[in-house]
Amino acid sequence: MTFRRSSLALAILGLLENGPLHPYGIQRLIKQWGKDQVVNVGQRTSLYRMIVRLEEAGLITAGAVEQDERYPERTVYHLTDEGRAVCREWLAEILTTPRNEFPEFPAGLSFVMLLPPETAGELLGQRRERLTKRIAELQLELRADVDGQPIPRFALLETEYQVAVAVAEAKWIDAVLHDLRTGTLSWTPGPA
Numbered sequence: 001m002t003f004r005r006s007s008l009a010l011a012i013l014g015l016l017e018n019g020p021l022h023p024y025g026i027q028r029l030i031k032q033w034g035k036d037q038v039v040n041v042g043q044r045t046s047l048y049r050m051i052v053r054l055e056e057a058g059l060i061t062a063g064a065v066e067q068d069e070r071y072p073e074r075t076v077y078h079l080t081d082e083g084r085a086v087c088r089e090w091l092a093e094i095l096t097t098p099r100n101e102f103p104e105f106p107a108g109l110s111f112v113m114l115l116p117p118e119t120a121g122e123l124l125g126q127r128r129e130r131l132t133k134r135i136a137e138l139q140l141e142l143r144a145d146v147d148g149q150p151i152p153r154f155a156l157l158e159t160e161y162q163v164a165v166a167v168a169e170a171k172w173i174d175a176v177l178h179d180l181r182t183g184t185l186s187w188t189p190g191p192a
Contacts, residue, residue, distance in 0.1 A: 003057045005090045008050050011039040013059060013079060013087035020063055022074035023047055034141060038158050051077060059083035105169075116189045121180040124173050131170045138163045 003009070015026050023044070030041045041047055054060045060083050066074045079087075105127075112120050141159050144151055153160075179185035 003053070003059065003086065005093075006050070007039045008041065008046065009054060009059075010087065010090055010094075011035055011041075012047075012050060012054060013083050013090075016060060016077060016079035017084065017087065020076045020078045022066060022076050023051055024074060026051075026077075033155070034159065037162065054083070059086055113187050114189060114191070117180055117186050121177055124177055124180075128170055128173045128177065131166050131173070135163060135166045135170065138166065 011030055012026055015021060015029050021029070027041050027044060027047055030036050030039055036042075051060065055062060055077070059080060060077045061080050063076045063078050066076055068074075115123070138159055142156055142163065176185065
């Protein structure tokens with residue numbers, strides 16, 4: 001069975017590399033390690049559905065059921081050899097092959113001509129302010145420590161990448177805002 005990769009599936013397989021976990025443990029680690037900045041685990045049902053799909057595909061397998069009087073029964077999942085191989089294959093594909101991931105911002109930009117240039121400038125200015133805050137938050141994460149020890153750089157590469165992308169976007173927005181202010185970029189609002 002061919003399994004369509006996703007960030008969530010990769011995160012589950014990657015976390016199970018460290019040993020067996022139950023779904024709540026997977027979700028907790030994703031959040032604790034800051035992976036929720038790049039993997040959407042807001043809905044626990046999405047996590048459970050993905051675990052079922054990974055198990056059906058033979059990439060993980062259910063193990064023992066943990067019993068604790070404070071919590072309901074929890075099934076512990078293990079990574080299979082096939083799951084380990086697929087995880088490595090996905091990592092190689094993701095790291096080597098740029099892919100259009102269809103983010104919303106470029107989609108919005110593709111229809112900016114529907115707004116007056118002044119409105120577009122105001123909205124982009126608001127985005128620029130939010131980017132400034134986001135960059136500061138990410139830079140704080142890069143300087144964080146655990147029990148007085150700095151977090152190893154390899155564990156923060158996705159955060160470094162997010163900073164680089166946000167800084168590049170902010171610089172690009174600055175240039176667009178400059179061109180809107182000087183009139184070198186303008187249009188008549190409405191359909192193209």
